[in-house]
Amino acid sequence: MNLREYQIKSSETDQHPGSDKLLDFLIPVLGLVGEMGSALSEFKKRLRDGKSYTSFKPHLEEELGDVLWYLSNIATKMELDLDKIAEKNIKKTQNRWTLHSKYHLFDEDYSENEQLPRKFDLEFKEIKDSVGTKVQVLINGKIAGDPLTDNSHVDDGYRYHDIFHYGFAAYLGWSPVLRKLLSIKRKSDPQIDEVEDGARAAVIEEAISAYVYPFAVETNFFKGVDALDYEILKTIKRLVLPFEVSKRTLKEWEFAILESYKIYRFLRENQGGKLNVNLNSRTIKIIR
Numbered sequence: 301m302n303l304r305e306y307q308i309k310s311s312e313t314d315q316h317p318g319s320d321k322l323l324d325f326l327i328p329v330l331g332l333v334g335e336m337g338s339a340l341s342e343f344k345k346r347l348r349d350g351k352s353y354t355s356f357k358p359h360l361e362e363e364l365g366d367v368l369w370y371l372s373n374i375a376t377k378m379e380l381d382l383d384k385i386a387e388k389n390i391k392k393t394q395n396r397w398t399l400h401s402k403y404h405l406f407d408e409d410y411s412e413n414e415q416l417p418r419k420f421d422l423e424f425k426e427i428k429d430s431v432g433t434k435v436q437v438l439i440n441g442k443i444a445g446d447p448l449t450d451n452s453h454v455d456d457g458y459r460y461h462d463i464f465h466y467g468f469a470a471y472l473g474w475s476p477v478l479r480k481l482l483s484i485k486r487k488s489d490p491q492i493d494e495v496e497d498g499a500r501a502a503v504i505e506e507a508i509s510a511y512v513y514p515f516a517v518e519t520n521f522f523k524g525v526d527a528l529d530y531e532i533l534k535t536i537k538r539l540v541l542p543f544e545v546s547k548r549t550l551k552e553w554e555f556a557i558l559e560s561y562k563i564y565r566f567l568r569e570n571q572g573g574k575l576n577v578n579l580n581s582r583t584i585k586i587i588r
Contacts, residue, residue, distance in 0.1 A: 303372075304383040310372045325377055332370035339363040396530070396550045405473040405579065406496070406544045407486060414486045416469050416478060421587070422575040424460060424567050435459040435572065445481050456517070457568045464509045467560025470577050470584050472552060474545040476501035496544050504539050511535070512557055521568075522561045528554045559584070 301309075311317065316324040342363055346356045375382045407415045423438040427447055433455070434447035448459045469475040476497050479485045485497040495501065515532060516522050533550040540546045548556075563584050567573050574587040 302383065303386050304381065306368070307372045307376060307382040310369050311376045313369075314373055314376070325374075328370045328373040328377065332367060332374065335363055335366040335370060339367060394549070396533070398549050399551045399555055400549070403473065403548075407473075410486050410488065414484055414488060416473070416475065416484065416579060417482070417577075418579045420577050422466060422577050422584075424463070424572040424575075426571045433459065435462075437462050439482075457564075458513065460564055460567045461509055461513070463564050463567060464512075464557075464560050465505065466575075466577055467556055467563065467584065468505065468545075470579055471556035471559055471582050472545055472548050473579060474543075474548070475505060477505050495542075501543055504543070508536055508539060511539075516561055521565050522558055523565060525558065528557060 316327060339360060342356060342360045345353050372382055375385060405416075417439075420440050423441075425436045425438065427434045427436055432449060434449050436447045437444045445462070448462060450456055450458045452458060465475045465477045465481075469478050479497045480502055486492045512532065515529070519525050522528075530550075533553055536553055537546070537550060563575065563586070566586055576585045576587055577583075578585075
């Protein structure tokens, strides 16, 4: 039996069908809460009595069946399809918790001079002068971009924030900021060059970096954190919706951010450092 068949059959046992009275909507809602309480009670008995409570599974099965009935009844009264609810929920949970071991890089079908470099060494060097402390980034020993400061009244280490762009490239295969910096925009395809590698995409990438940073500050730059707030990830997903990187799951975004912040913490603590970046293996390794 699939969920749609269950919903049809279970609706035949509804004692208050086809009513638009608030009370008749409230009954299954209260029933759902009550049956969830009964299911919790079964777990309480199992914890109290241990394996001697031999009726745990059959009783829990019955309570979960009642929970399902009330869920189905609420869906029916709201004119919702339980099958579609289940399908959408699976897509949502897979997006949140699936980290693909391998994926297609967005520029695989372009010539090498229009691809993000697959493997390279990266160095962050601190430079101190009369103005303060700056960070210069080098790729394979060559200067990449201008030195960066914190652009802040306080020393908050944001001068190292370019690591997030390299992190997005390594872990997501995406960084319009780096494409502009390294002059590897996909000019052979004017539409892709304009949209995916253009100024708006780069602004969005910078915005994501700046948006996440205050949350990182509150948690010691995500040290010891293994999961991001779901609302943060959903906001990022909305921001990138018009772009190719929207294909990446929320879990992949979470992975990219947390892994990048591991490197960020290392760079701050050591006033710079050397790294090896590999887009094929989706890794950034610290060179000791």
